[in-house]
Amino acid sequence: MKKLMPLLFEMSSAGRTGFSLPASDVPELAIESMVPDSMIRKAAPGLPELSEVDVVRHFTNLSLLNHGVDTGFYPLGSCTMKYNPKVNENAARLPGFARMHPEMPEKGAQGSLRIIHDMDVWLSEICGMDRFTLQPVAGAHGELTGMFIIRAYHLKRGDALRDKILAPDSSHGTNPASAAAAGMTVVQVASDARGNVDIEDLKAKVGPDTAGLMLTNPNTLGLFDEHIKQITEIVHKAGGLVYYDGANANAIMGKSRPGDMGFDVVHINLHKTFSTPHGGGGPGSGPVGVKKALEPFLPCPLVVKDGETYRWDYDRPDSIGHVHSFNGNFAVVLKAWSYIRTMGPDGLRAASELAVLNANYIMEALKGDFELGYDRTCKHEFVLSGSKQKKESGVRTLDMAKRLLDYGYHAPTVYFPLIVEEAIMIEPTETESKETLDEFICAMKRIAKEAKENPENLHTAPHTTPVGRLDETLAARKPILRWKKEDNA
């Protein structure tokens, strides 16, 4: 087996370290005098022994094997891979914020409390809601919090039998998973020929057992549901609540608001719409906003402002409780605060407008080369289908996605949403220039051409990346989930 790079464990040399501490200024007691024998560790953990330069070179070289937004275009649909402004990283590193222990008395935490309070007010304004909690730390965590809130609302009203959550067949996988994690049963609702929720199917499925409906709008096809008002009314009439999955909110800032559409609970992904970095899989932040009637159920505590002073409000008897150890991902919230403060009302609206412009520009340019499931104006993203290429030359969407890596792009989201065959979901975001979009369009057209002329080259792509296609079956059949010397002989 060839090794691209040695791992830390393979570089280890006994006696090295990359760390120093001052000599002890207090008595050095023996462990045996402080810990009972049965609780003393007998063998040290097998961590690597390395000097600082070993560690820095290892991680620097590892970073070079990654593609990030700063490396190049990242049109990953539904993930909103917009540019992450650098000043926001500095903001989160200011010692006055970064060195704050969460158990600081309110008097010494006015700055941090103010950030949380501002974000509650601003997100409420942007979404048309009444109150936000900043405690959920990811989109799915926000969904789960929202489901807990919906459940608590029905229980409080003595409506204990509402345990069904409706979700369209185009929904994100986290939607049904979050509903199930909150004890709900998921009922799937069909989409109609224009990619909207099928109204007749919705009417047939709502009833006295409906706890609510989870919806993304614009939906995962990148389409604004034209009947949204009617949809929320149908669910409300049946006694249910409507949940807004904010994964696609980058299309509507300053243009339209979930609260005005009739949504009762909303989550927003600060790591998508509000420019905080994804970190290779987190930390994110998934604040949840509600309408007045649901405010009592929000997680505990919230920040309130009394005159010029901020304080925690723990007196919330109907709250669902805590969903996180402390105050959510504060450092992420702070980066989003900086972003909103930089963009202002006009900047946020312009961001959504340009995100939609960029998506429509690519869609228009590519619809001759690829099949387009729903030929109507899209919002911030759109979904192509690789079905034509699959039929004509046996080239699958996966092959084309892998070939894009050779052109220096991250691949779009593929095989999602599930209702489009061979789906290719493209979201450019507003932070990409026209040249970038033109070059990407050009690469996509060349790949469409290559599918006809040299399909083999696509089946074996990528060719120029640090590693080629991986044996994923082997990984799952014989899982090796940690390093051991014997697996790497």
Next chain:
Amino acid sequence: MGAPRNYLPATEREVSEMLEKIGARSIDGLFSDIPEELKLKKRLALPESLSEPELVAELERISGTNRADAVCFAGGGIYDHYVPAAVDHMLLRSEFYTAYTPYQPEISQGTLTAIFQYQTMICELTGMDQANASMYDAATASAEAAIMCASQTGRKKVVITKATNPRYRDVVKTYGAPRGFEVVEIPYDPKTGQTDEAKLAEAAKGAACVIAQNPNYFGVIEDMPALSEAAHSDGGLFVAVVNPVSLAVLEAPRNYGADIAVGEGQSMGNGMNFGGPLLGFMAATSQLVRRMPGRLVGQTVDNRGQRAFVLTLQTREQHIRRENATSNICSNEGLCALAATIHLALLGPKGLRKVAEASMWKAHYLAKAISECTEYKLRFSGPFFNEFAIQGKGCVKELREKLLEEGILGGIPLSSAYPELKHNSLWAVTELRTKKQMDKLVSLLEVNY
């Protein structure tokens, strides 16, 4: 006011060219699918845009109203440990922090290789067979562990020691309520601060699991081998909630029979950040790996015969299994796990032990000094790691405000979570505290109580 252009490259000319290609007259034309009544007619009521220098000044001003400069004696799961400079320098490699979850392994080997090494380090610390790629924090990791145990055993009773962090217990209850979990709390011995194993064995009857924190919330070291045995007495599983720094000197969870080990990884290379982002870690025996929530990175080979890493066993996860997934978690705390990996690589086994020992020595020095003050005594007699409870005579909240004026962040009040511990507070000490700082604190406590 116009829109700030810092992050918006499109010029007016380019916008017109693009609209023309699309065949739209205006940008507003692209929003014609939004029903007229739902179009926002007003400008958002938000503060006006700031330039970068104005923003920086505003941030500095606001952060200045915090007392982050205060010398920290608070813990409760979040600790003021030293983070070597190299950690943040590596975290600022934007190839790491501007990447998404590594769905395209061919261009994500940086993230995947790092997580694989993180999983290995967590296994080494805990002694467990497998670790996942991270959870949100120790609280949600504890809740997810309870869910794993419930599905493994088909039982709904979850036993948790009352000496486990009250915030973690609260989240276990929030997560457990819709699943119909019966959460039973085991009291601690009011003298030692340790959990009573006889009471635990009694409660473990018919339980899916017993969750016990070590060192517990009071900093007291539990007799984990005894608790583990009691927990297993009726077929339930044992979940250990552990402080990773303590594992340099305290027994590894697997060695006393834990089935799952979870904990708060903030202490490994992550700042305090007012409580987030944190790093939940989770490790389990290999029998439980297919019930694990979240991402797992596995080793495989590519079509060029090279070792490579990839997200694996994904049929547990929400994007494949939807409502039948083991958990709804998607984004986790990847960058915090990366910080932990870099941190542990710099410290090595000896460095981690130095941090653990220095924290313990200093905590023992301070505990002794405070207990010699006339009006204070050590609340519990059990052995402790780097944190301990102190009983005084007056209001802890007032004491903390007085100390804050002197530049000290005092111990956490215990009475809101434990009404029986009136006038008690919880003090944490790390390797960063100096004798001078501790002596100053003690002299202040001599005159404030």
